[in-house]
Amino acid sequence: MKITGIKTLVCHARMRNWVFVKVLTDQPGLWGWGEATLEWHTRAVVGAVEDLADLLIGEDPTRVEYLWQMMYRQHFWHGNGIVRATAISGIDMALWDIVGKVHGVPCHKLWGGPVRDYIRTYCHLGGGKMEDFYETPVENAQRFVELAQKAVEDGFTAFKAMAVPPTMPLEGLRPVKYAEACVKAMREAVGDEIDIMVDCHARPSPAMGLRFAKALDDYGLYFLEEPCWPEAVDGLARINASVTTPIATGERLISQYAFRELFEKRACDIVQFDITHVGGLTEARRVAAMADAYRIALAPHNPQGPVSTAASLEFGFSQPNYIICETVHEDVPWRRDIVSEGFEVDPKGRIVRPNSRPGLGIEINEKEVAKHPFQPEILQRTFYPDGSVGDW
Numbered sequence: 199m200k201i202t203g204i205k206t207l208v209c210h211a212r213m214r215n216w217v218f219v220k221v222l223t224d225q226p227g228l229w230g231w232g233e234a235t236l237e238w239h240t241r242a243v244v245g246a247v248e249d250l251a252d253l254l255i256g257e258d259p260t261r262v263e264y265l266w267q268m269m270y271r272q273h274f275w276h277g278n279g280i281v282r283a284t285a286i287s288g289i290d291m292a293l294w295d296i297v298g299k300v301h302g303v304p305c306h307k308l309w310g311g312p313v314r315d316y317i318r319t320y321c322h323l324g325g326g327k328m329e330d331f332y333e334t335p336v337e338n339a340q341r342f343v344e345l346a347q348k349a350v351e352d353g354f355t356a357f358k359a360m361a362v363p364p365t366m367p368l369e370g371l372r373p374v375k376y377a378e379a380c381v382k383a384m385r386e387a388v389g390d391e392i393d394i395m396v397d398c399h400a401r402p403s404p405a406m407g408l409r410f411a412k413a414l415d416d417y418g419l420y421f422l423e424e425p426c427w428p429e430a431v432d433g434l435a436r437i438n439a440s441v442t443t444p445i446a447t448g449e450r451l452i453s454q455y456a457f458r459e460l461f462e463k464r465a466c467d468i469v470q471f472d473i474t475h476v477g478g479l480t481e482a483r484r485v486a487a488m489a490d491a492y493r494i495a496l497a498p499h500n501p502q503g504p505v506s507t508a509a510s511l512e513f514g515f516s517q518p519n520y521i522i523c524e525t526v527h528e529d530v531p532w533r534r535d536i537v538s539e540g541f542e543v544d545p546k547g548r549i550v551r552p553n554s555r556p557g558l559g560i561e562i563n564e565k566e567v568a569k570h571p572f573q574p575e576i577l578q579r580t581f582y583p584d585g586s587v588g589d590w
């Protein structure tokens with residue numbers, strides 16, 4: 199069996215261009231689907247997939263680790279920059295999809311699963327609708343409450359909110375009080391049975407992140423995400439050691455070497471590597487094994503398209519420490535038109551039972567994808583009140 203081609207399909211989904219990767223083989227009807235979505239870098243990723251294809255055409259697609267090593271190590275430059283790592287991830291996912299199809303089993307069975315009966319999912323406030331999730335001002339706690347109640351009405355038992363505003367390296371009490379008011383209002387509205395997560399989007403400095411973490415510590419957050427830049431590993435470790443709220447991070451880190459430092463320094467209790475960036479399912483499995491040695495839970499980052507979600511679920515059914523799957527379902531109204539999935543979401547509790555189809559269990563409708571050609575992503579630029587550049 200040989201790889202005969204690797205193509206990308208770009209599907210503009212408002213805030214993101216979903217980049218689907220299709221690995222073709224010389225076997226009739228046998229191909230694999232992956233996803234290499236990297237918002238604001240779409241054209242670069244498409245080019246990176248094209249560059250990697252030169253290494254893989256003519257190779258056996260079932261030699262996944264061998265091909266991963268080629269993609270990461272050849273030629274000379276290692277694949278640990280975000281663009282190439284995302285391209286590797288998309289191809290790696292498609293290769294695993296092919297292996298599952300060759301053996302007629304879902305991917306999680308290739309990895310010794312299922313290890314659980316179902317996977318719990320959580321949503322973004324607004325279901326991932328850009329204006330609701332990213333643009334609700336923290337001064338409007340009531341809007342956070344409305345969106346939180348809607349998530350619960352939609353069946354979710356857990357949701358994530360961006361209740362921490364962009365702040366300069368040091369600010370006074372104002373943003374901290376607003377963040378606390380939002381979280382307090384949401385907690386009072388949904389009660390203690392619902393899990394609330396807050397994503398700081400790595401906006402704060404370590405000092406501000408610690409302030410936010412302390413202020414929110416009494417509200418029983420399921421986790422507090424990216425309370426400072428991922429590069430500030432000592433800052434993350436200090437915050438994680440200072441509060442009872444578990445700290446989550448990792449969506450922007452690539453390769454096992456970055457995670458080794460994070461784990462050694464006890465800088466998080468939940469790791470959120472992104473399967474579409476970290477180096478695909480192959481590298482995700484390595485990082486998960488390392489996390490296990492530290493008893494760190496897995497909650498992979500997944501705000502992208504449907505292939506990424508299928509990969510996260512297959513992975514979750516094979517990983518004992520996987521706790522929850524991030525999902526978006528209202529980012530574009532036609533999301534369900536472009537994919538057929540092997541799993542079903544139980545509307546009550548929004549839980550997912552194992553996919554029974556081979557591989558990742560999905561098929562992409564290429565005609566529907568063609569209706570949404572590439573457009574540059576909507577810019578999300580952040581500036582502080584004094585005009586200096588901030589973090590989105």
Ligand SMILES: [Mg+2]
Nearest residue numbers: 397399423449
């Ligand atoms: Mg995040």
